[in-house]
Amino acid sequence: xxxxxxxxxxxxxxxxxxxxxxxxxxxxxxxxxxxxxxxxxxxxxxxxxxxxxxxxxxxxxxxxxxxxxxxxxxxxxxxxxxxxxxxxxxxxxxxxxxxxxxxxxxxxxxxxxxxxxxxxxxxxxxxxxxxxxxxxxxxxxxxxxxxxxxxxxxxxxxxxxxxxxxxxxxxxxxxxxxxxxxxxxxxxxxxxxxxxxxxxxxxxxxxxxxxxxxxxxxxxxxxxxxxxxxxxxxxxxxxxxxxxxxxxxxxxxxxxxxxxxxxxxxxxxxxxxxxxxxxxxxxxxxxxxxxxxxxxxxxxxxxxxxxxxxxxxxxxxxxxxxxxxxxxxxxxxxxxxxxxxxxxxxxxxxxxxxxxxxxxxxxxxxxxxxxxxxxxxxxxxxxxxxxxxxxxxxxxxxxxxxxxxxxxxxxxxxxxxxxxxxxxxxxxxxxxxxxxxxxxxxxxxxxxxxxxxxxxxxxxxxxxxxxxxxxxxxxxx
Amino acid sequence: xxxxxxxxxxxxxxxxxxxxxxxxxxxxxxxxxxxxxxxxxxxxxxxxxxxxxxxxxxxxxxxxxxxxxxxxxxxxxxxxxxxxxxxxxxxxxxxxxxxxxxxxxxxxxxxxxxxxxxxxxxxxxxxxxxxxxxx
Numbered sequence: 258x259x260x261x262x263x264x265x266x267x268x269x270x271x272x273x274x275x276x277x278x279x280x281x282x283x284x285x286x287x288x289x290x291x292x293x294x295x296x297x298x299x300x301x302x303x304x305x306x307x308x309x310x311x312x313x314x315x316x317x318x319x320x321x322x323x324x325x326x327x328x329x330x331x332x333x334x335x336x337x338x339x340x341x342x343x344x345x346x347x348x349x350x351x352x353x354x355x356x357x358x359x360x361x362x363x364x365x366x367x368x369x370x371x372x373x374x375x376x377x378x379x380x381x382x383x384x385x386x387x388x389x390x391x392x393x394x395x396x397x398x399x400x401x402x403x404x405x406x407x408x409x410x411x412x413x414x415x416x417x418x419x420x421x422x423x424x425x426x427x428x429x430x431x432x433x434x435x436x437x438x439x440x441x442x443x444x445x446x447x448x449x450x451x452x453x454x455x456x457x458x459x460x461x462x463x464x465x466x467x468x469x470x471x472x473x474x475x476x477x478x479x480x481x482x483x484x485x486x487x488x489x490x491x492x493x494x495x496x497x498x499x500x501x502x503x504x505x506x507x508x509x510x511x512x513x514x515x516x517x518x519x520x521x522x523x524x525x526x527x528x529x530x531x532x533x534x535x536x537x538x539x540x541x542x543x544x545x546x547x548x549x550x551x552x553x554x555x556x557x558x559x560x561x562x563x564x565x566x567x568x569x570x571x572x573x574x575x576x577x578x579x580x581x582x583x584x585x586x587x588x589x590x591x592x593x594x595x596x597x598x599x600x601x602x603x604x605x606x607x608x609x610x611x612x613x614x615x616x617x618x619x620x621x622x623x624x625x626x627x628x629x630x631x632x633x634x635x636x637x638x639x640x641x642x643x644x645x646x647x648x649x650x651x652x653x654x655x656x657x658x659x660x661x662x663x664x665x666x667x668x669x670x671x672x673x674x675x676x677x678x679x680x681x682x683x684x685x686x687x688x689x690x691x692x693x694x695x696x697x698x699x700x701x702x703x704x705x706x707x708x709x710x711x712x713x714x715x716x717x718x719x720x721x722x723x724x725x726x727x728x729x730x731x732x733x734x
Numbered sequence: 735x736x737x738x739x740x741x742x743x744x745x746x747x748x749x750x751x752x753x754x755x756x757x758x759x760x761x762x763x764x765x766x767x768x769x770x771x772x773x774x775x776x777x778x779x780x781x782x783x784x785x786x787x788x789x790x791x792x793x794x795x796x797x798x799x800x801x802x803x804x805x806x807x808x809x810x811x812x813x814x815x816x817x818x819x820x821x822x823x824x825x826x827x828x829x830x831x832x833x834x835x836x837x838x839x840x841x842x843x844x845x846x847x848x849x850x851x852x853x854x855x856x857x858x859x860x861x862x863x864x865x866x867x868x869x
Contacts, residue, residue, distance in 0.1 A: 268751075293748055293751070293752050294748065294751035294752055294755065297751075297752040297753075297755035297756065298755040301755050301756050302755065304756060304757050304760075305757040305759060305760075372833050372834070373833075373834060373835065373837070376832070376833050376834050377832055377834050380832060408745070408746070410748065411745075411746045411747050411748045411751065412745075412746040412751070414748060414751075487743065487809070487812060487838075487839075488743070488804075488806065488807075488809040488812055488814065489806040489807060489808075489809065490806065491748075491806070493806070494806065501809070504741040504743065504812060504838070504839040505741075505839040555745065555837070555838070556745075556838065558834060559744075559745075559834070559835075559836060559837040559838040559839075560836065560838040560839035561836070561839055563830065563832060563834055563836075564832055564834075590746075610833055622832050622833040623829060623830075623831035623832050623833055626829065626832070626833025626834075627833070628827065628829055628833055628834070628835055629829050629831075629833055632827060632829075645758065647819070647859070648758065648818050648819040648822065649817060649818070649822060650822060650827075650835075651794065651822055651825050651826070651827030651835050652794075652795060652822055652823050652827075652862050653794070653827050654827055654835070655822070655862070655863070656862070656863055659863045660863075669757065669758065670757060670758065670759055671758045672758060672819055672855060672859055675759075675856075675859065676859065676863065
């Protein structure tokens with residue numbers, strides 16, 4: 258059994274880099290330090306992967322050689338007038354670079370998954386700017402951590418433990434102790450009320466403290482965790498304070514907080530159902546911290562207001578910096594979605610939704626973004642890399658993708674690959690192939706190769722390079 | 735049968751995250767995403783228990799998933815479906831000119847349909863996209 262240390266987990270944007278992997282007979286047999294999702298991936302990857310590429314013939318996907326699949330893909334792309342090249346956030350930066358070259362060559366549109374994730378955040382950041390930092394800074398210094406519209410327990414399971422409240426920083430202690438104290442307090446209360454019920458022989462009811470006041474002070478020793486969300490998530494359960502907002506009202510609440518931070522009076526009793534007093538206390542808490550961080554998730558970008566919600570959050574942090582030090586960071590989902598934005602930007606000047614149909618890069622989300630093009634039915638072919646838009650796009654948008662010739666490069670069997678015309682089962686980046694990925698705070702990390710891929714499963718980069726060569730050969734004769 | 739007006743949220747859950755690594759054609763995946771987490775008080779209003787099939791309808795479509803009691807609450811009037819092929823039958827595809835559909839906060843109607851079955855992934859894909867010329 259081979260032990261490989263400091264492996265980077267290719268699942269979410271946290272890119273945990275302390276994973277230990279045990280390999281026996283070219284198979285991962287055990288992992289240490291991962292979250293539940295990372296463990297599921299390392300131990301079960303490639304369960305359904307096909308041994309060879311597939312090409313659809315007479316309505317059915319049939320096995321084919323890599324050469325045949327490359328040729329068919331190149332034909333589809335050269336015959337198409339306006340192909341879509343989509344995905345890119347679960348592959349390496351090296352593969353994305355080749356993908357951009359291919360998009361330019363075929364005059365298509367290239368978009369990454371941030372278009373349906375933090376695309377609106379990017380638009381807002383371009384408008385307002387972003388005061389941000391690396392996660393290491395936060396681990397050691399942040400004394401107030403806010404997750405707004407984000408549930409790291411589900412989407413980035415080790416984020417809290419590695420980078421924020423439950424990590425033991427150099428200048429800030431872990432919040433574990435106060436969490437345990439709070440838990441045991443709740444337990445004692447429960448037991449006492451049970452005893453009282455037995456004595457009084459009737460059921461006791463306590464009024465629910467929906468908008469209880471936030472903890473007023475920041476202790477010098479322990480960090481505070483505040484969660485703002487539309488429902489009580491698992492993250493909210495470990496928070497020092499949880500503020501529940503109504504769906505689609507984040508914008509109002511953020512703007513109200515901005516007014517309070519700027520010492521303006523709110524001449525109402527409540528904002529979006531939240532008492533102003535609660536908001537005042539929350540604003541006080543934000544101002545009184547020494548080093549605050551606001552993490553926002555797709556709760557802001559996917560609900561009413563979209564980019565304007567993020568505008569308000571960025572502006573709130575800008576205003577807070579007049580009073581104290583406050584930073585903000587989007588919680589990026591896929592392990593290399595940040596890398597996709599970075600590579601897109603350094604190659605074309607734009608982070609996503611890049612249109613090469615005129616021969617030069619153009620960027621106009623709403624026009625050149627993939628969901629809009631699909632809904633207008635403008636594209637006539639698709640290439641999907643390491644993504645599953647047929648599952649994850651609104652059904653009406655996915656239909657156009659399915660109706661046109663579709664090439665899929667993905668190690669997993671997904672609804673997208675089931676609906677494709679050409680399928681390349683590729684190697685898993687970070688397990689079977691090396692590659693570079695960017696963590697959510699824009700720190701590039703080198704993913705390791707821990708096992709050998711099956712013989713017909715090439716890394717995405719290699720498959721794309723072969724398709725690009727074949728496209729050039731066809732076009733230049 | 736009773737109906738209930740709610741807001742629909744979609745997003746990740748840890749169960750969905752784990753199950754997708756076992757393959758999107760696996761039963762585990764279906765169990766983790768073809769589900770609607772409903773507040774206990776709303777389940778009472780509808781007169782249903784966990785695992786009853788419910789039909790979630792929006793202006794953009796409808797889908798049958800199984801009901802599950804939300805263990806964290808309370809959030810009456812808000813239901814949650816993990817993102818995936820089932821949820822995306824009913825989300826709002828309008829991007830308001832910025833490329834981003836509305837995956838959260840979509841007004842929806844909830845209705846128990848005890849006799850109906852939750853579709854398998856193959857059936858769902860066939861019904862959404864048709865047999866088509868090439869398939």
